[in-house]
Amino acid sequence: MAIELTPTPEAVLVEGAVGCGKTTRLVERAAALLEGGAAPSDLLVLAATPDAARMLAARLEAACGAAVEATCVREVALGLLATEGGRAFSDRAGRLVTPVEMGFIMEDMKTCGLKNRRLKEMLKFFYRSWTELVEDADGNADWLLAGEEADVHGLLKGILDFTGGILEPELSALAVRYLLADGEALAGAQRAHVLVDDYQMLSRASQHVANLLARGSIAVAADPAAVVEVFDSYPYGEGVGEFTQANADCERIVLTESHACGAAAHAASRLREDAALHILAEGHHVRRRVGVGDAGDVLLDDRPLVQVGGHVVRGRTDQLDAAIVGLRVGARALEGRQERVVDVDDAALHGAADLV
Numbered sequence: 001m002a003i004e005l006t007p008t009p010e011a012v013l014v015e016g017a018v019g020c021g022k023t024t025r026l027v028e029r030a031a032a033l034l035e036g037g038a039a040p041s042d043l044l045v046l047a048a049t050p051d052a053a054r055m056l057a058a059r060l061e062a063a064c065g066a067a068v069e070a071t072c073v074r075e076v077a078l079g080l081l082a083t084e085g086g087r088a089f090s091d092r093a094g095r096l097v098t099p100v101e102m103g104f105i106m107e108d109m110k111t112c113g114l115k116n117r118r119l120k121e122m123l124k125f126f127y128r129s130w131t132e133l134v135e136d137a138d139g140n141a142d143w144l145l146a147g148e149e150a151d152v153h154g155l156l157k158g159i160l161d162f163t164g165g166i167l168e169p170e171l172s173a174l175a176v177r178y179l180l181a182d183g184e185a186l187a188g189a190q191r192a193h194v195l196v197d198d199y200q201m202l203s204r205a206s207q208h209v210a211n212l213l214a215r216g217s218i219a220v221a222a223d224p225a226a227v228v229e230v231f232d233s234y235p236y237g238e239g240v241g242e243f244t245q246a247n248a249d250c251e252r253i254v255l256t257e258s259h260a261c262g263a264a265a266h267a268a269s270r271l272r273e274d275a276a277l278h279i280l281a282e283g284h285h286v287r288r289r290v291g292v293g294d295a296g297d298v299l300l301d302d303r304p305l306v307q308v309g310g311h312v313v314r315g316r317t318d319q320l321d322a323a324i325v326g327l328r329v330g331a332r333a334l335e336g337r338q339e340r341v342v343d344v345d346d347a348a349l350h351g352a353a354d355l356v
Helices: 022-035 050-064 073-081 084-090 099-112 116-131 148-163 168-181 183-189 204-213 239-246 262-274 283-287
Strands: 010-016 043-047 070-072 191-196 214-222 251-255
Touching: 010 022, 010 239, 022 043, 022 050, 022 191, 022 214, 022 251, 043 050, 043 073, 050 070, 070 073, 073 084, 073 168, 073 183, 073 204, 084 168, 084 183, 099 116, 099 148, 116 148, 116 168, 116 204, 168 183, 168 204, 183 204, 191 204, 204 214, 204 239, 214 239
Parallel strands: 010 214, 010 251, 043 070, 043 191, 191 214
Antiparallel strands: none
16 A cells, blocks of 8 residues: 555645745744743754755754754654664665765666666666655555566665665655554654755655654645755655645645845746756757757766766756757657656667757
């Protein structure tokens, strides 16, 4: 059975664009909870990145007069899986795979016999599937197609079990399954009140971790239009809708007045428009023919284990970032099961590339 979002007795959604004061509302809520009798240890504040967490911690201490824990889901998940119970559940060492280990893992994965680019695309398919919790609470892999796909996935899991490390895209998913499987661990990790900033920048698995940690109330701040990968792999914008569906009585606060300067707001809006394919939306960039390039040329991606260049792309599975202005692309995949894994190196019947 698919893992569904866990509802919380009290849920609040603060929604608005950049500069509307969403984070300020969360800080004010934390201060109000403390004034209402909650202890600082009853609160857990989660941010999208470690830097954002440090800034939130400083704002919370200034506003509340007390130190409130502010961190990111990744750190919470690592802490859970580093416990004795977490290590026993995952059969891992409770740590992320190191860069050196990644190199050896990728070499071992080549023994599956797939072409390098096809292997990398398949790995990205696995990563995204993990973050979106396609496995059920028992970790069954019946979402995989029998044969090549299941075999490569089994090989990867076996290698990871041997090294003891955890890949970032599977981290929160493992933490979710651990918390669902161990009621004592869940009770020990929960806080009375959880507050989450930039909820839409978290993966679906990280969003589930945040909701599981909330015993009494959860308040999330989100901008559904600003789904940008900054720390978690595959941020899940649809999670905002799932949050309101799971919490039928959710209080929804919509902020419309921006307090940011006009230039900053305009830059943020441009980033949101450009996020889908990393193509600049300005008119003069169109005239310069900034485009997405064909796989026969240079395409860069920094997904875990599949970095093929130095440029930071941070895009979704099927997003490719052109390294050269004016690069052309044949935007099609002409092979079976193309909706799952596409061999971008060897599409059938390559024709002339089309300008996007």
